[in-house]
Amino acid sequence: MTLLDKDGVQLTVDDTVATVTLNNPAKRNAQSPALWRALAEAGKLVPGTVRVVVLRAEGKSFSAGLDRQAFTPEGFDGEPSFLDMARGSDSELDATIAGYQDAFTWWRRNDIVSIAAVQGHAVGAGFQLALACDLRVCADDAQFAMRETSLGLVPDLTGTHPLVGLVGYARALEICVTGRFVHAEEAERTGLANLVVPAADLDGAVQDLAAALLAADRDAVIETKALLRGAVDSTYEEQRAAERAAQARRLRALAGVTD
DSSP states (O other): OEEEEETTEEEEEETTEEEEEEOOGGGTTOBOHHHHHHHHHHHHHSOTTOOEEEEEESSSOSBOOBOGGGGSSSOSTTSOOHHHHHTSOHHHHHHHHHHHHHHHHGGGOTTOEEEEEEOSEEETHHHHHHHHSSEEEEETTOEEEOOGGGGTOOOOSSOHHHHHHHHOHHHHHHHHHHOOOEEHHHHHHHTSOSEEEOGGGHHHHHHHHHHHHHTSOHHHHHHHHHHHHHHTTOOHHHHHHHHHHHHHHHHHHHHTOOO
């Protein structure tokens, strides 16, 4: 069932699995404000029955990053150019960027597990979109890069927090500031990628991972995901308490005990 197909984004749902596809391969799935709005809309349209969301892309590249048309004086049709945005007030600029970030935030909701299937280039905004997902399965030709600093910008589409969490501060700084490519082998070795497979096997590997995720109890997965996400900012004792509380909820649910 197709729920959305516009502005380079398609959302389909098959029972408990939703698939979001970047489908503008002619432009290497370059990103624009319209695409970001479509991604945010896709998140709102995912039915509550869905447990796994797969993010994939048509063509040879996952996403070449921000469409460079954004930096031209005219920008995109019907959109303020980046130059126009820069002339706005602090609050207006903050609100605009926050709206763009909405396309990248819903992938880590506790009620779903999201998997990015990455092939070819994932650059800048493309890298950050892959980072927005919980898990990344990569083809052996995958190449990640943060190129924002070469444009005088910073990564601002929610990618810095997961990147530091995955590879640590020092490596994240080096990757972002140099803008170099991180190839699939390094991505797997450093934790950016959960799995690297031959390009021809990418779809099958993602399907196998989705099936493994679906085999677990849904409520236990939701509680476990919330626990692990909270661990980042919790002390050891706070996390112990969170584990006890979560386990108590699960035991009561399994026993049919209600408050």
